[in-house]
Amino acid sequence: MSLWQRQLKRLEAIAEHITYRFRLNSLKGFVSLFLVGTLLSVALAACSGETGNNSSTEAPAASPVAASKPNVEVTLVSFAVTKAAHEAIIPKFVEQWKKDHNQTVTFKQSYAGSGTQTRAVIDGLEADVVHLALAGDTQKIEKAGLIQPGWEKEVPNNGIVSKSVAALVTRSGNPKGIKNWPDLAKDGVRLITANPKTSGVARWNFLALWDSVIKTGGDEAKATEFVTRVYQNVPILPKDAREATDTFAKQGQGDVLINYENEVLLALQNGEKVDYVVPDVNISIDNPIAVVDTNVDKHGNREVAEGFVKFLYTPEAQQEFVRLGFRPANEEVAQSKEATDKFPKVKTLGTVADLGGWEAIDQKFFADGGVFDKIQAQKKR
Structure with a gap:
C-alpha cells in the first residue's frame, strides 16, 4: 500500500x-x-x-533519472557508414563518463541506411540518439512527435556532427578514364550508387550529380537531362551505402562507385588499394545528431544521451571522425594539420541550403512522382 x-x-x-x-x-x-x-x-x-489524474496541461512525470542508476543503457541508431567511427568513439565516452559520474554506460547500436533507420524509429525502434545521413531524416522523426523542435540548436553547428563529400571510386588503373561527373554519363560506363528512396547517402549522390550541372552554369532542364543519362548507366540500386560498396568491391559489378569520401579513406587505412577522385565541384554532406526526446524521457537516460551527443563535438571525438575519414564539424580540428593533409580542397562546394532545404528537396526530387521517380520511369522504357 x-x-x-x-x-x-x-x-x-x-x-x-x-x-x-x-x-x-x-x-x-x-x-x-x-x-x-x-x-x-x-x-x-x-x-x-x-495517481496521474492531472489536468491535460501538465506534463507527465518522466521515469527515474539515470543519475540514480549504477548502470544505464543508451540505444544509438545511425546510418551504415558511421559504424567504425562510433565503435572507436563510444569506449572513450564510456571511460570518461565513468570517471566523471561513477556510472557504467552500455550501448545498443543499430546501423543501416538512413532512410531505413528513420522509418524504423518512427515505427517504434526506441532510439535514444539518432545520427543520420541528412537533416531531412531527423526532421521526419521530429514531425512524428518523437523529437522536440529546436533540436539543432541544442548543440554546435546546427546539429551537424560529421561531414563528408562525394567521391568517385574506379577500378584499378581507372580503365574508363573517370575524372569528373560528366564521365558518368558516357556510353559503356556502369555506375553503382545506392537507392535514394532508402539511403541517405544515395540522396547526397543524386544531389551531387544535379548540383554539378547547376554550379557550372546549367539550368534545371540540363540538370535533368544529365542525371537521367547517368541513371541510364546504373544497373542496380542497392539499399544503402554499405551494400553499394559490397556490390562494387566484393561482387565486382560496375566500373565506378559513388560513395562517401570517408568510406574510401577508411578502406585505404585498412590496407585496401583504392583508386578514386574527389570532384572539384561537390556537395557538403552534412550528418546531424539528435536526442530522441520521447524515448530518453521514457527510458530515464536523458542526461547520459545528451552527454554522449555533446561528447561527439569534443576535439577528442572529432579527431576520431577525422582518423576514420569524416571531415570534422569542429572548426579547430578542421584546421589541424592532420585534417588539411588528409582532405583535398574542393573548389566549389554546394549545400542543401542552396537547393532550398530538405523539405523542398524531398518534395521535388524524392517524393512519389518526383524527379527521381520520373527518371526511373524513363529508364524502364
Missing part, C-alpha cells in the same frame, strides 16, 4: 471515531465533522494528482 493510501485510511478512521462520538448532536460535533470532511477532500485531491 502506498503512503497516500495509508494516510487516507487514517483519516477515514478519524472521521468514523468523531462521528461515533458526536452523532451530529451538537455544534461542536458538526464543526468537527465539517473540518474532517474538508481535510479528506484535500487529501483526495492530492492523491488524485499523484
Whole structure:
C-alpha cells in the first residue's frame, strides 16, 4: 500500500471515531465533522494528482533519472557508414563518463541506411540518439512527435556532427578514364550508387550529380537531362551505402562507385588499394545528431544521451571522425594539420541550403512522382 493510501485510511478512521462520538448532536460535533470532511477532500485531491489524474496541461512525470542508476543503457541508431567511427568513439565516452559520474554506460547500436533507420524509429525502434545521413531524416522523426523542435540548436553547428563529400571510386588503373561527373554519363560506363528512396547517402549522390550541372552554369532542364543519362548507366540500386560498396568491391559489378569520401579513406587505412577522385565541384554532406526526446524521457537516460551527443563535438571525438575519414564539424580540428593533409580542397562546394532545404528537396526530387521517380520511369522504357 502506498503512503497516500495509508494516510487516507487514517483519516477515514478519524472521521468514523468523531462521528461515533458526536452523532451530529451538537455544534461542536458538526464543526468537527465539517473540518474532517474538508481535510479528506484535500487529501483526495492530492492523491488524485499523484495517481496521474492531472489536468491535460501538465506534463507527465518522466521515469527515474539515470543519475540514480549504477548502470544505464543508451540505444544509438545511425546510418551504415558511421559504424567504425562510433565503435572507436563510444569506449572513450564510456571511460570518461565513468570517471566523471561513477556510472557504467552500455550501448545498443543499430546501423543501416538512413532512410531505413528513420522509418524504423518512427515505427517504434526506441532510439535514444539518432545520427543520420541528412537533416531531412531527423526532421521526419521530429514531425512524428518523437523529437522536440529546436533540436539543432541544442548543440554546435546546427546539429551537424560529421561531414563528408562525394567521391568517385574506379577500378584499378581507372580503365574508363573517370575524372569528373560528366564521365558518368558516357556510353559503356556502369555506375553503382545506392537507392535514394532508402539511403541517405544515395540522396547526397543524386544531389551531387544535379548540383554539378547547376554550379557550372546549367539550368534545371540540363540538370535533368544529365542525371537521367547517368541513371541510364546504373544497373542496380542497392539499399544503402554499405551494400553499394559490397556490390562494387566484393561482387565486382560496375566500373565506378559513388560513395562517401570517408568510406574510401577508411578502406585505404585498412590496407585496401583504392583508386578514386574527389570532384572539384561537390556537395557538403552534412550528418546531424539528435536526442530522441520521447524515448530518453521514457527510458530515464536523458542526461547520459545528451552527454554522449555533446561528447561527439569534443576535439577528442572529432579527431576520431577525422582518423576514420569524416571531415570534422569542429572548426579547430578542421584546421589541424592532420585534417588539411588528409582532405583535398574542393573548389566549389554546394549545400542543401542552396537547393532550398530538405523539405523542398524531398518534395521535388524524392517524393512519389518526383524527379527521381520520373527518371526511373524513363529508364524502364
